[in-house]
Amino acid sequence: MLAAFPHAMPVEGLIGGLMIGAAAALMLLGLGRIAGVSGLAARATAIADSGAPRSIAIAFVIGLPLGAFLVSLATGGVVTRFPPSVVPMIVGGLLVGFGTRLGSGCTSGHGVCGMSRLSRRSLTATAIFMASGFATVGLMRLGGLL
């Protein structure tokens, strides 16, 4: 079935996914906290007043680019294809920031941590943001933006 999608990376995806899940498990069983990146980023920058201790949030947020950098070194480079314009980065970034705070989480907190906990809130949020993402990209394709 995957032969129909020659650009897919199922093996790397699964291995990388296991790493992400292991990291989230370490946060849960080590520090008793959800590895929710939007919440930790808000806490690290003091945009959020409550949540994890700031030192923990800052350490986790520093770790994200550090880990990506190490993979880039080890594998000889990581492909990142950004759109040529900064407009989608600005519009998308604003929506991601506002939306994740309003909805109390993103792909990591709701998607990985909450869904595996069978949290009703997280299952609902993930279904909605997935549907919204598919609809948005579908509209972009219809409108000739992709």
Next chain:
Amino acid sequence: MIRFFIALVAGSIFGAGLAYSGMSDPARVQGFLDFFGNWDPTLAFVMGGAIIPMAIAWLVQRRIEKPFADAHFSLPGTQKLDRKLAIGAVLFGAGWGISGLCPGPGLADLAINPLPALVFVAAMLAGMLAHRVTN
């Protein structure tokens, strides 16, 4: 100190996983959401892979009194559905589709492709600040 170190290691493994799985590539993530285009199912494998260790971790969590490096679990409630959750998820999903980035990959990409990643992260923090000011 030990807690700082654990969080740094967890963040690093998380960031490494994002980079290794292709999720730090905005075009690949957008490709997953582009069902009527050249669909890329990779994200589904990443999500499936990530949920396996976390599901086991939740089973362990129920059987222990406290985490191994902290005094107690600090976990959010799971039941209450409200309008904020739904609207927030709609807005987040739209931004995710437009940019091909969510918060984790945006921050991880600061080390790989700093300039466009910085634009995204700055806008994301501005959006978070806007939420704080208006709520």
